[in-house]
Amino acid sequence: MSNVCEFNTVPDGNPQVESPMAWSYQQHPAPRANGQAGVVLREKALMGHLVLRGGAIVLDEAVRATLGMNLPAKPNALEHDDSGERSIQWLSPDEWLVIVPGGEEFKLERALREALGDAHFSIVNASGGQTVLTLSGANARDVLMKSTSYDVHPNAFPVGKGVTTVFAKATVVLRRPSEAHWELVVRRSFADYCYRWLLDASAEYGIDTQ
């Protein structure tokens, strides 16, 4: 017998999975929007997040073979597949964030590892570490303007762009998948803070949460 302490990552009894926002929803129930809500806040909970690192050319081949999408080579680019459910975002010259519907990430990770073989790369499953919030509604951009120093004017922030920037006093990945929607990828430890900040910043426009 070895002395290695083992941690059972698959415990019995099928415990319930919770999004990083679960505590916040319980502690800070959504305020009632009076009439028309200017901001609609939703969570895309429990998605599969993978952080790919490595050379662009090698990763591009593997990603095209497994996901059928091109790896965005341009800085701050964001690409979606035809269904709009899977996305790849440029994070830095050798780092990309892949978000897929929850449950697909393990299969995808294995497929990518097989496709990449002996290449120099790293794949980290960050699904438990972050979550995706979406903002929409007539005043969504006003809320962002109050919260981040990054220029969110449509001229500077077209659809298909995503940046890592300062949001309130936290760091988020801010991205724009469509005309009407903004996505915030927030870290688990900052999820409650960002959620409460958004409730506060949206209060004057009226906010609609689930």
Next chain:
Amino acid sequence: MFYIFCPYCKEHREEEEFHARGQAHLMRPSDPDNTSDEEWGDYLFFRNNPRGIHHEMWVHSVGCRKFFNITRNTATYEILETYPMGEQPTITAATPDVRHEQGVQVADGGWQTVGARSENKALNEEASS
């Protein structure tokens, strides 16, 4: 608002996303075993503190998290260029324009002229005439 151009993100970003990390282009002695204490001490502890052009290492810590270099004027705080790691600066203290600028001394008008930008020179001439 104060923007710095990140050579990896290829766009200007707010200054709060960056951190300064000291003097750039420090070369580790190639043969540490046969390096004198003085050389090794210089490499580890002693840094330049020039008045005027300085090459610094910065990191885009909220963003792409890459290190890059900035050529900055320590007298005017003006950032003259940013360039990726592994590249050499195009503007140095020996660049003719920079030498010329730093040689200009105008006492009246209250303008700081050491390494001042060229558009400030016009202001200087206005103020002194």
